[in-house]
Amino acid sequence: MSTSLKGTTRKRVAVAYGRRCGDTNLLILENLVQLRHKLARLLGYSNYADYVIEPRMAKTSAKVFEFLEDISAGLTDLANKELAALKDLKKEEEGDSPFGIEDLLYYVKRADEEKFDLDFGTVKQYFPVNLVLSGIFKIFQDLFGLRFEEIADAEIWHCDVRLFSVWDFSSSELLGYFYLDVYFREGKYGHTCVLSLQNGSLSSNGERQIPVTLLLCQFRKEADGNPALLRFSEVVTLFHELGHVRTKLRIKPFIISPDGHSIESKEQSPGWNGMCETHSLHRSALVHHICNRASFARFSGLRVDSDFVEIPSQVLESWCYESMALKLISGFHQDITEPIKDEMCLALKKRRDSFSALKLKQEILLCLFDQIMHSSENVDSMELIKHLHPKVMLGLPMLEGTNPASSFPRFAIGYEAACYSRIWSEVFAADIFASKFQDGILNNYVGMLFRKKVLAPGGAREPFEILSDFLGREPSIQAYIERKTRNSLEWLEKTRIS
CATH class of the missing domain: 1.10.1370.10 (Neurolysin, domain 3)
Known part of the structure; x- marks a missing residue:
């Protein structure tokens, strides 16, 4: 059609x-x-x-x-x-x-x-997988005060899998671990998602149980001389995933040693009943999971209201339409010092609405x-x-x-x-971005407030309280309406079919 x-x-x-x-x-x-x-x-x-x-x-x-x-x-x-x-x-x-x-x-x-005048085949040439990943990590470091370190020689189930530790940039506190399994292969689970392997919480002796997550994607690996490049939609998805998607799995609690080897945990976290439990599939931020500081596993990780869990990831998607952020995560695959062109950035932003x-x-x-x-x-x-x-x-x-x-x-x-949940999340995410990040997408002060007030509480606070506390007022639909109207009208006014 x-x-x-x-x-x-x-x-x-x-x-x-x-x-x-x-x-x-x-x-x-x-x-x-x-x-x-x-x-x-x-x-x-x-x-x-x-x-x-x-x-x-x-x-x-x-x-x-x-x-x-x-x-x-x-x-x-x-x-x-x-x-x-x-x-x-x-x-x-x-x-x-x-x-x-x-x-x-x-x-x-x-x-x-x-x-x-936007050729997505040409746009793809500016997004090598590893360059996009390193760019996103840099943005998250500057914005949320997080440091990412890859663990060499970790215990993994396939040679494509990588393990990272996440640290607070200022205090050097270990915040969590996540596995990256981003390339398609036969027999692999076919969805793009984050599997929450272990929620963060306080153990019975007062020590914090470290969250562990797994990010699964289905990107095409470099083959036959063709580099591993991401379509723009996959760039948005990756931001949203590192940033996004989780299936809650019930597994035995474990910890990861600094050398990347798993060790069975001797302490069971509050809320752990040791029995099999089925959880629903949700889409939400990996950063949300890692930065959560709730005391109980029941309210930790991504265990928040189902129409709230998408909001942090929807906020992060907005960086994919900002020229400064796009240049940080892009580089022509034959010369990565050449970032995506300004006219491409503008076209991607306008086309969004x-x-x-x-x-x-x-x-x-x-x-x-x-x-x-x-x-x-x-x-x-x-x-x-x-x-x-x-x-x-x-x-x-x-x-x-x-x-x-x-x-x-x-x-x-x-x-x-x-x-309604998808629209609900998109609307309030637009309010957060326009109110707090629009004029400074790498503003560390605002990013740290977002981490502390929005990501950290988990399910321990009511979502409206969380958003109202961060925004300084109740969340509104106005920013969403204004963005859609501004960008679409600008398109209509400049085109011959206006």
């Missing part, structure tokens, strides 16, 4: 795609929702959304609805301007045929290609559907999406016989009643 030149073809493909497994999946979804409501009532909640959201940062479904509606309303004017620009572009290319939801992908891509209001409207549509389905019983999912679609999507009708909810897996597994 993003490459077809003919509107009729795009529509046929969109309809066929939107109808796949429709009736079957919707029946399964509605049955799942009813069972979830039943579970919630057995536990004393009026509906499943209240059950899911109560332990999260948002606390209530009403707060989630308010949040989504405020974001949607704040971006409506911008979304209308973006849609008008796309309609004009379609009119130039296809005449007076009406603009449909099936045209969004194609014309957003066309508009981006017209505006941004191109047509962002329209894109976000589509996500808000599904988030609202998710909340309503899990807040009310006996909802007709087809009628609900028919009602929401034109209301949220600026009057664009839903394609006949399709239902986006039938092929949106987050409703079924993992994010039920919590699809």
Whole structure:
């Protein structure tokens, strides 16, 4: 749908795609929702959304609805301007045929290609893996006062794996360890994630148990004379991972000796029950895990509210769109003294928010559907999406016989009643970056405050208290709305399709 030149073809493909497994999946979804409501009532909640959201940062479904509606309303004017620009572009290319939801992908891509002279193949040449890693470590050192040291001859399970110790730069206190296993290989776990092997905590004798984590990525290794280079999206992912993603594993507590060899721990941390436990997959900061100073394992590492755990990593993503940071982590692979060009940095930053209001409207549509389905019983999912679609999507009708909810897996597994979490994290991360870091992305004073007030408490404090303490006020959606509006309008004003 993003490459077809003919509107009729795009529509046929969109309809066929939107109808796949429709009736079957919707029946399964509605049955799942009813069972979830039943579970919630057995536990004393009026509906499943209240059950899911109560332990999260948002606390209530009403707060989630308010949040989504405020974001949607704040971006409506911008979304209308973006849609008008796309309609004009379609009119130039296809005449007076009406603009449909099936045209969004194609014309957003066309508009981006017209505006941004950005070859991602060329951009990739400036991001050798090891150079990006060393650059990120330097940024984290300057910003958060962390020192990274690789441990030679460590006990590892594959020759590609590396082990690092992390130290406080000022006091030389050992803060934790992490393994890097970043290259793809057959038989390796196929996701990009951080496995939290051991949470930091205070042991029964008052000594601190050191956190240990593992970062898994799926980058392509140097082969046949081709250097190991990262796509820009992988650079963002790596920032977000060193910075991001974790699966909590239950293992026997252990420590790592200074020479990199594991030794079984004789002390069990508070909260350790020695039994098998299953944990859910979350995305969150490795730095968050290492810098956490909670006393109990139950509140340590990344054991924070599920709609808060993403925020520190989302904050760190912003460095990937700042010219100063990009130059610190880049270098042309044939001459690493040549950093990425200024015009590339600017294009990457502007492209981040191109047509962002329209894109976000589509996500808000599904988030609202998710909340309503899990807040009310006996909802007709087809009628609900028919009602929401034109209301949220600026009057664009839903394609006949399709239902986006039938092929949106987050409703079924993992994010039920919590699809709002990604937007929630992105919004408050934008507030933090704009308020505290925008004018000084390597400001050590602010970085250390962030480390102390946001990363260190873990789950021992309420997230709103953490953010309010750091910001000096309650978190706001305004910075997010302003960034999206500023960058997208600048694009629209400078392009011929304005």
